Amino acid sequence: QVQLVESGGGLVQAGGSLRLSCAASGRTFNTQAMGWFRQAQGKEREFVAAITWTIGATDFADSVKGRFTISRNNAENTVYLQMNSLEPEDTAVYYCAAARITSFLSLRHGSTYDYWGQGTQVTVSS
Secondary structure (H helix, E strand, C coil): CHHHHCCCCCCECCCCEEEEEEEEECCCCCHCCEEEECCCCCCEEEEEEEECCCCCCCEEECCCCCEEEEEEEEHCEEEEEECCCCCCHEEEEEEEEEEEEHHHHHCCHHHHHHEEEEHHHEEEEE
């Protein structure tokens, strides 16, 4: 089992920044990639970003490309989502997820992931 704990959410004004963290524990050696997803109230969960543990390959949703970055600290089993130029449309609960075995192209799909965190709320005021 892998446990994921997100932190760093909060309230920020439009144009501001936040950095989310996802700390992984347990059998993390079984995981190959980490992803961030978000779900706004009344909407479906959507892919935000993903990164592989080994070479650090990344992927981003078009809606956040150029504003968000994802990084990882392998020694601390932690993944970060740096969110800049935040917009009210970024308001959502953000979830961290871990995938055991996957192809890079499948990282945009929630069904690829085996473990999920509890989520952290991000609210962007206009």
